[in-house]
Amino acid sequence: xxxxxxxxxxxxxxxxxxxxxxxxxxxxxxxxxxxxxxxxxxxxxxxxxxxxxxxxxxxxxxxxxxxxxxxxxxxxxxxxxxxxxxxxxxxxxxxxxxxxxxxxxxxxxxxxxxxxxxxxxxxxxxxxxxxxxxxxxxxxxxxxxxxxxxxxxxxxxxxxxxxxxxxx
Amino acid sequence: xxxxxxxxxxxxxxxxxxxxxxxxxxxxxxxxxxxxxxxxxxxxxxxxxxxxxxxxxxxxxxxxxxxxxxxxxxxxxxxxxxxxxxxxxxxxxxxxxxxxxxxxxxxxxxxxxxxxxxxxxxxxxxxxxxxxxxxxxxxxxxxxxxxxxxxxxxxxxxxxxxxxxxxxxxxxxxxxxxxxxxxxxxxxxxxxxxxxxxxxxxxxxxxxxxxxxxxxxxxxxxxxxxxxxxxxxxxxxxxxxxxxxxxxxxxxxxxxxxxxxxxxxxxxxxxxxxxxxxxxxxxxxxxxxxxxxxxxxxxxxxxxxxxxxxxxxxxxxxxxxxxxxxxxxxxxxxxxxxxxxxxxxxxxxxxxxxxxxxxxxxxxxxxxxxxxxxxxxxxxxxxxxxxxxxxxxxxxxxxxxxxxxxxxxxxxxxxxxxxxxxxxxxxxxxxxxxxxxxxxx
Amino acid sequence: xxxxxxxxxxxxxxxxxxxxxxxxxxxxxxxxxxxxxxxxxxxxxxxxxxxxxxxxxxxxxxxxxxxxxxxxxxxxxxxxxxxxxxxxxxxxxxxxxxxxxxxxxxxxxxxxxxxxxxxxxxxxxxxxxxxxxxxxxxxxxxxxxxxxxxxxxxxxxxxxxxxxxxxxxxxxxxxxxxxxxxxxxxxxxxxxxxxxxxxxxxxxxxxxxxxxxxxxxxxxxxxxxxxxxxxxxxxxxxxxxxxxxxxxxxxxxxxxxxxxxxxxxxxxxxxxxxxxxxxxxxxxxxxxxxxxxxxxxxxxxxxxxxxxxxxxxxxxxxxx
Ligand code: NA
Ligand code: NA
Numbered sequence: 001x002x003x004x005x006x007x008x009x010x011x012x013x014x015x016x017x018x019x020x021x022x023x024x025x026x027x028x029x030x031x032x033x034x035x036x037x038x039x040x041x042x043x044x045x046x047x048x049x050x051x052x053x054x055x056x057x058x059x060x061x062x063x064x065x066x067x068x069x070x071x072x073x074x075x076x077x078x079x080x081x082x083x084x085x086x087x088x089x090x091x092x093x094x095x096x097x098x099x100x101x102x103x104x105x106x107x108x109x110x111x112x113x114x115x116x117x118x119x120x121x122x123x124x125x126x127x128x129x130x131x132x133x134x135x136x137x138x139x140x141x142x143x144x145x146x147x148x149x150x151x152x153x154x155x156x157x158x159x160x161x162x163x164x165x166x167x168x
Numbered sequence: 169x170x171x172x173x174x175x176x177x178x179x180x181x182x183x184x185x186x187x188x189x190x191x192x193x194x195x196x197x198x199x200x201x202x203x204x205x206x207x208x209x210x211x212x213x214x215x216x217x218x219x220x221x222x223x224x225x226x227x228x229x230x231x232x233x234x235x236x237x238x239x240x241x242x243x244x245x246x247x248x249x250x251x252x253x254x255x256x257x258x259x260x261x262x263x264x265x266x267x268x269x270x271x272x273x274x275x276x277x278x279x280x281x282x283x284x285x286x287x288x289x290x291x292x293x294x295x296x297x298x299x300x301x302x303x304x305x306x307x308x309x310x311x312x313x314x315x316x317x318x319x320x321x322x323x324x325x326x327x328x329x330x331x332x333x334x335x336x337x338x339x340x341x342x343x344x345x346x347x348x349x350x351x352x353x354x355x356x357x358x359x360x361x362x363x364x365x366x367x368x369x370x371x372x373x374x375x376x377x378x379x380x381x382x383x384x385x386x387x388x389x390x391x392x393x394x395x396x397x398x399x400x401x402x403x404x405x406x407x408x409x410x411x412x413x414x415x416x417x418x419x420x421x422x423x424x425x426x427x428x429x430x431x432x433x434x435x436x437x438x439x440x441x442x443x444x445x446x447x448x449x450x451x452x453x454x455x456x457x458x459x460x461x462x463x464x465x466x467x468x469x470x471x472x473x474x475x476x477x478x479x480x481x482x483x484x485x486x487x488x489x490x491x492x493x494x495x496x497x498x499x500x501x502x503x504x505x506x507x508x509x510x511x512x513x514x515x516x517x518x519x520x521x522x523x524x525x526x527x528x529x530x531x532x533x534x535x536x537x538x539x540x541x542x543x544x545x546x547x548x549x550x551x552x553x554x555x556x557x558x559x560x561x562x563x564x565x566x567x568x569x570x571x572x573x574x575x576x577x578x579x580x581x582x583x584x585x586x587x588x589x590x591x592x593x594x595x596x597x598x599x600x601x602x603x604x605x606x607x608x609x
Numbered sequence: 610x611x612x613x614x615x616x617x618x619x620x621x622x623x624x625x626x627x628x629x630x631x632x633x634x635x636x637x638x639x640x641x642x643x644x645x646x647x648x649x650x651x652x653x654x655x656x657x658x659x660x661x662x663x664x665x666x667x668x669x670x671x672x673x674x675x676x677x678x679x680x681x682x683x684x685x686x687x688x689x690x691x692x693x694x695x696x697x698x699x700x701x702x703x704x705x706x707x708x709x710x711x712x713x714x715x716x717x718x719x720x721x722x723x724x725x726x727x728x729x730x731x732x733x734x735x736x737x738x739x740x741x742x743x744x745x746x747x748x749x750x751x752x753x754x755x756x757x758x759x760x761x762x763x764x765x766x767x768x769x770x771x772x773x774x775x776x777x778x779x780x781x782x783x784x785x786x787x788x789x790x791x792x793x794x795x796x797x798x799x800x801x802x803x804x805x806x807x808x809x810x811x812x813x814x815x816x817x818x819x820x821x822x823x824x825x826x827x828x829x830x831x832x833x834x835x836x837x838x839x840x841x842x843x844x845x846x847x848x849x850x851x852x853x854x855x856x857x858x859x860x861x862x863x864x865x866x867x868x869x870x871x872x873x874x875x876x877x878x879x880x881x882x883x884x885x886x887x888x889x890x891x892x893x894x895x896x897x898x899x900x901x902x903x904x905x906x907x908x909x910x911x912x913x914x915x916x917x918x919x920x921x922x923x924x925x926x927x928x929x
């Protein structure tokens with residue numbers, strides 16, 4: 001079991017780390033789109049696609065980058081009690097409460113897949129003049145949510161290991 | 169189940185989940201998801217995802233990563249060092265002068281940035297070690313930096329006021345202008361407090377020794393004033409095109425981020441490490457905010473669709489039978505109370521949509537309320553047990569500053585902020601005068 | 610038997626909803642008493658408009674007030690709902706088209722295919738430009754970022770308009786933050802009611818469309834669960850809402866053009882206007898080629914407009 005968990009954690013953390021390292025440069029993608037938007041607006045005709053494209057980039061950025069942000073420990077917690085607990089106690093509590101987190105992510109993913117199927121079935125397009133098809137961004141969102149769940153499970157395994165006094 | 173029961177149940181389980189110390193977005197999102205599945209009826213399971221689609225369409229959120237990046241570039245590249253030196257030499261002879269100078273520094277940084285994070289980072293890395301070395305009282309200076317950095321969301325540009333504008337459907341330009349005088353008032357009150365405290369007990373903020381002051385030539389002092397120009401230039405590259413309508417808000421935020429990047433490169437401070445830290449931290453902090461907003465939006469939609477919003481509205485407007493001012497004061501108090509436990513982003517997304525229609529129905533000015541709202545959010549940001557400042561301070565401060573010091577340090581400043589809140593409530597013109605002048609209302 | 614509860618979301622923001630839907634829903638709830646209650650939610654309140662159709666199809670939302678176009682319904686009729694250039698001129702045109710020219714049947718069948726009950730159509734809005742800088746010729750449209758319906762956007766793009774779609778409630782702020790230069794969405798009554806008349810100081814009197822069509826829809830299963838008597842009451846109250854809009858807009862347009870102080874009225878020259886009308890007919894031809902159903906609807910619009918033309922005054926005042 002420990003062997004499996006170790007392997008899982010190493011693989012998932014590794015994959016999410018690399019994806020996150022790529023996604024973090026997404027800030028320049030957003031910046032580039034918005035700068036092009038201001039340039040084209042000032043000197044030529046305003047572009048149809050910039051605002052929406054920037055929104056897609058933002059969504060990809062935070063959803064696909066989400067697992068790496070968990071690894072970085074940037075998702076704040078209210079530490080009124082948590083801050084005072086021992087590492088062991090935290091691992092115990094976390095290993096239960098992370099199930100709630102996984103549940104939330106699962107419901108998000110369920111809705112995402114439902115919405116993605118709809119988008120593919122009806123070839124859904126954004127109701128804008130640019131009219132981009134929506135399945136690509138919805139696929140990215142679903143993939144990101146799936147990776148988030150994998151990462152949350154990895155956190156659970158790490159907590160279980162902590163309780164057993166091991167380190168994965 | 170009655171609407172009141174649902175409201176109480178959802179809020180109580182959210183508080184409980186938060187207390188367990190699970191990640192804030194997970195705690196809020198889980199309550200939303202459970203309630204959606206258990207209480208909504210058919211189709212409740214798609215609400216959380218549809219909240220994430222709502223977030224995608226909320227275009228001003230694009231300013232968030234831009235301002236975060238800008239803040240990290242400014243703090244990591246230490247281009248604010250000169251700025252700090254400027255305040256240092258000019259304010260040195262005054263009791264508590266360095267602390268007063270730090271507030272000045274915070275005001276300038278606030279004008280370059282839409283969030284509090286940058287001020288906190290710059291204050292903790294540049295000002296704090298220097299102040300401690302000069303024998304300033306650790307609790308006072310810790311408080312100074314936390315309070316000062318909170319000005320970031322009141323002094324324009326401000327992401328919080330942009331999000332408020334979206335929720336309240338009020339013009340961003342007017343809201344930003346409305347934040348300026350209350351922001352300066354609050355900075356002034358902080359300075360007054362520091363000055364008086366240090367006059368009474370000079371040990372808290374010793375005057376710079378005369379021999380050190382003599383070591384700085386007047387020409388050098390004048391040269392340092394030039395450091396104050398940089399923030400003005402960055403502020404102007406961002407704000408001038410926006411105010412003139414050449415660029416939109418989100419475009420301007422990208423220009424601001426670029427301006428900060430260019431400034432850091434030109435000053436020769438954009439090393440590999442600085443670049444890597446800024447880019448990585450921008451992702452980390454943006455993700456923190458965005459995930460909380462998704463969870464809070466899901467919570468808000470479920471809460472609303474289950475009728476709990478109606479329960480709260482009727483509680484305030486009918487059941488309590490109070491006059492408008494009492495309701496307003498009560499709302500602010502409940503806001504501050506919730507703010508101690510809730511994160512300020514979540515507060516904005518969950519609580520603001522509840523209160524804003526009420527405030528409007530009571531006949532109050534929504535621009536003015538935006539300022540009250542922001543000050544309350546600042547207080548929420550400061551007060552334990554939950555506040556970003558607490559995390560950031562703990563992460564950035566030197567070891568000699570413990571959690572106890574951080575908690576204790578904010579008390580006088582929170583009182584000053586409550587005073588500022590009361591003043592702006594009593595004299596709405598402090599907020600409204602400037603936007604009325606500029607927009608000719 | 611327990612009370613039936615419906616959640617209904619409208620396309621309209623809070624201020625507009627107070628006119629175009631809330632009175633009808635309040636009447637319905639009053640009459641339905643303990644048997645049924647509709648809880649009304651405004652634009653994007655529970656689900657974003659982009660997800661609105663899916664949410665209704667699935668039962669997350671029980672009923673919807675919207676045009677076909679803004680909720681992006683996956684049907685053949687979508688393009689006609691939000692704005693179809695010059696398809697109608699007066700507010701009575703819409704109920705006549707639906708009740709006497711056969712559109713009801715087409716809409717009913719199209720929505721049944723996707724699990725949605727089309728209850729009623731009959732609302733109509735004029736669709737004028739309200740902009741931050743004045744429009745005095747067709748050239749002034751070039752490069753303007755305008756909030757409008759998707760189909761309107763497709764049509765107007767040939768005149769250099771840059772169509773932008775945003776959440777309804779964000780439009781006013783978007784004009785202030787520079788995301789938008791104006792709207793091509795409504796008549797002057799709505800501009801004043803929802804606050805667009807603040808940032809948008811100019812109103813173009815030529816209405817490039819007169820074909821906004823408002824509908825009521827419900828999730829098919831929810832609809833079938835409602836007793837016949839209450840279904841009838843729903844229809845009556847929805848018709849009442851169409852009627853409210855008829856006089857509210859008709860009276861408001863005239864009064865605000867005459868007495869309104871926030872907007873300056875402009876017009877574009879007749880020869881420019883002819884170009885727009887000609888372009889509209891070409892646009893109709895293109896749409897008609899897309900499918901059989903679309904061709905049928907376009908032919909109905911043509912027939913109706915010819916009939917109106919022949920009938921002469923007061924139906925149509927055109928040169929011919
Ligand atoms: Na600021
Ligand atoms: Na707090």
